[in-house]
Amino acid sequence: MSPRPMFSRKEAACAPWVRTRLRTAPGAACALGLLVLLTAFLAAAFPRAVDRYEDEGLRHDLAAAAPRRSMLEVSSPAPGLEVPQAAREKAVREPSVASVQRKLLAGLPDPLRADTGQSAYGLRTTNPIPAGEPWFPRPYGIDPELTYTTQSALPDHSTLREGRWPAARGEVTAATEEVEAAVTEETAKALRIKTGATVSVPAIRGGQFTVRITGIVAPLRPEAAYWSAEPLLRTPSLVAKPTKTEPRYYWTAALLLPPDAAPVLLATTGQPEVYWRIMPDVARLTAPDVPLLRSSVASLEGGPGLLKVRTAVGETATVTTDLDEIVSAYDGMRQAIRPVVTVAAVGIGAVAVIVLLMTGGLIAGRRHNELALLRARGGSLRSIGGRLLAETAVTAVPAAALGLLLAVLVTGGTRLGPSTVGAAAVGALVCTALPVRTVLLHRRPQLQSGREDLVSVRPSRRRTVAELTLLVLAVGAVVALRRRGTGGEGGTDLLVSAAPVLVALIASLVLIRLYPLPLRLALRSVARLRGAVGFLALARAGRSSASGTLPLLALLVALTTAAFGGSVLAGVADARDTAAVLATGADARISGQADSAPLPDGLVRTVSGTDGVQEVARVQIEYGVSLPSPEHGFEDARGATLIGVDPVTYARLARSTGIGTFTADRLKHTGPPTPKGTMPSQDRVLPVLASPSVAERLGDRPRDLQSMAGDFKVRVAGTVAHTPAVTDTSFMIVDAASLTHRQTTALLLTGDRLDAKALRAAAHHAGEDFTVQLRSEARAAYVDTPMQVGAERIYTAAIAAGAGYALLAVLLSLLRTAPERTTLLARLRTMGIGTRQGGRLLGFEAMPQALLAAAGGLLVGRATIALLAPGVDLVHLALSTGPGAGLLYSAPLRADPWSMVLPALGVIVLTAAVAGVQAWWTGRRGSITELRAGDSR
Secondary structure (H helix, E strand, C coil): CCCCCCCHHHHCCCHHHHHHHHHHHHHHHHHHHHHHHHHHHHHHHHHHHHHHHHHHHHHHHHHCCCCCHHHHHEEEECCCCCCCCCHHHHHHHHHHHHHHHHHHCCCCCCCCCCCCCCCEEEEEECCCCCCCCCCCCCCCCCCEEEEECCCCCCCEEEEEEEEEECCCCCCCCCCCCCCCCCCCEEHHHCCCCCCEEEEEEEEECCCEEEEEEEEEEEEEECCCHHHHHCHHCCCCCEEEECCCCCCEEEEEEEEEECHHHHHHHHCCCCCCCEEEEEEEEECCHHHHHHHHHHHHHHHHHHHHHHHHHHHHHHCCCHHHCHHHHHHHHHHHHHHHHHHHHHHHHHHHHHHHHHHHHHHHHHHHHHHHHHHHHHHHHCCCHHHHHHHHHHHHHHHHHHHHHHCCCCCHHHCCCCCCCCHHHHHHHHHHHHHHHCCCHHHCCCCCCCCCCCECCCCCCCHHHHHHHHHHHHHHHHHHHHHEEEEEHHCCCCCCCCCCHHHHHHHHHHHHHHHHHHCHHHHHHHHHHHHHHHHCCHHHHHHHHCECCCCCCCCHHHHHHHHHHHHHHHHHHHHHHHHHHHHHHHCCCCCCCCCCHCCCCCCHHHHHHHHHHCCCCCCEEEEEEEEEEEEECCCCCCCCCCEEEEEEEEEEHHHHHHHHCCCCCCCHHCCCCCCCCCCCCCCCCCEEEEEEEHHHHHHHHHHHCEEEECCCEEEEEEEEECCCCCCCCCCCCCEEEEEECCCCCCCCCCCECCCCCCCCCHHHHHHHHHHCCCCEEEHHHHHCCCCHHHHHHHHHHHHHHHHHHHHHHHHHHHHHHHHCCHHHHHHHHEEEEEEEHHHHHHHHHHHHHHHHHHHHHHHHHHHHHHHHHHHHHHHHCCHHHCCCCCHHHHCCCCCCCCCCCHHHHHHHHHHHHHHHHHHHHHHHHHHHHHCCCCCCCCCCC
């Protein structure tokens, strides 16, 4: 006989608690794990998404800036005549300059790193030297001026098109009589340079030396920093020579000498200097590096870093860069966008917390009798709470870890700490919600708890104090947000960012207190009707537990967050539309350079017949019209813009764009008509619509005005702040028919589907200088930075998450009372109630709270936007560098009806759908299963 296993009686009699619970309710455990997984993913993904778009925004701004601005340039004058000639020549030779370059690259302070491939060094002449060769082009008879440079690594950044690479023949000194050089294709074409050509360069001590062109090269990457840091190396330029009459132009270009030929430039009159250009490597820079980056740049420009540079280069070395300005502009945009994004994060976080607490409440409610029985049989709070913590942690902790892992895989942020904290907070909240709730409810054994109906319960003093505290916080947050906006001087303020959530919380508490009043009135009205379904439904709605107010709270916060997010996106879209209209003035604009070239009548006729063009407004624009001297005060030289328009057409354009709306009658000239064939009188008085500044300057009486369009008197007939034709804030609008010299300098087109290709073809056929600007193209130019795109995506996700959590709150609310409703239908079916009547009963029972949440969400969302709109400015989120970006000084919130109405309707539809499905499912199952003997439901 085999020996008996040595198991204790306690181990044999008791199965593991956690395994038993998971086997008993696997569906609930899976649902809880899925909810924790989703919430932990959102909590972990948000900080990583913010880090990602902030990092990409920094790299984008640095990479998009012109290399001459983002590059660090160290320069020092060539050694002077007080230094021995041999030492001067040695200091500018390639080995010495390259050695300094290596020291500078090794001594860059963190987090600066150099892009060695685009960094360069050499010797250049700072003053261009005139070239007297007769074969050079001279547009105005002025000799071209040439710059000579010995930039390093020329063969690595260009391709030889003709001839051979320049080289130093022997040891070049300041007394060398001939050196070689190369030029780019553009320089050779513009200045008619061919291989073998020679250029004589005057020497500082008399005489001259010769530079022979041996090769013509083509840049491999013309837009890269090697060529773009000094564009003259790549492309010659026509420079205007200032004169008293019209300007006269002459050519400037650069000749590329080999680095070993640098000593010969010491003999020129071009004041040579040694330079080291260091292009920063932005691939590894992140947003947390910004403070240290700004400090490092400041140190290089005028601090300890500059002392180190001078140790390596010399006492006369200087460091110039605009890198600090680029980083400051980026940091300003980041500080302006971050508080607006934080508002969305706080809103979604609050909704998620409420939904998780609702989940814990649902589980605790389902297991209330079980836990009360354990407590009545002597179970301690510690043991019950510990077992609940263990069974919840088995599901929540792996789900939270998986959510963190998915967030790390999906998003591309750099910091793991904030994401880990967010996912851990979600897991900790879920793990502690059920044990804490159980400990608070079962501190004393409960035999049978009394009912706390929503319509009859009286709020406790603690609840009243808590509600008053929330009210004070909400008022303080709203006042702070309206006074100083979302971006305070101290950075992001969580109290200010929580203003929408606090407003929603206060509104939900008010609605919960007011909810019994309409319910009682409706119950009294329904009690007089013959049917019992309505009365029974409202009676059960009033008997719902007063502790089940979390669904309403979650719904209002979720709907308010979705409405706020939708208003942010709508405000951004409106700001971009307005800026695009201000930039173009209409759906399309055709004009010449500076709106000064007259447009031919053939172009006007061609454009009017183009597909999609509905109306064409002909405009005559004249800038810099001198205003008469003010009646009081000092005279200034500021002029105004004179705009000649057709009053009827232009008034329709202003009305359609919403910019400077006016009535055409205000520009009607009431004086006698000018006889045909005669010049209009200079004493005629023309009514004008003026900007406020011009109207203040002109005053109330007629004033003389002299312009290229004619001389006449003007009288202010009204004021408008903006007008479609120009972006200036100093203008006058006059009837073009009253002008002496009438012409069209701009066309403003309106239409739904303009043919851009046909418009550009017509403008190009009329003249090469005529350009076409489309409002749609100007509108698309604003979304061009990763920070803006990333912030918009976060708000889009906030809207979706808010709507999703709102619907989930509805489901949890209905699931909480589903067993009671199922038993009720089973009992009523034994009394003869039908399936349709059961569906109406469940729908009418759930509708009061759903309607309250939907209507309250609409009202609270609209009120929140109205309260917070003065403190939220979306200019930085909406606009970046682009046409019309600087014309818009504010971009307020705008209520978006779709983001408020659709989630509210979704709540009502989902509530009705769940009630109908439950009634149908209960009808299929029958009444025997639900009406078991001894069931107390």
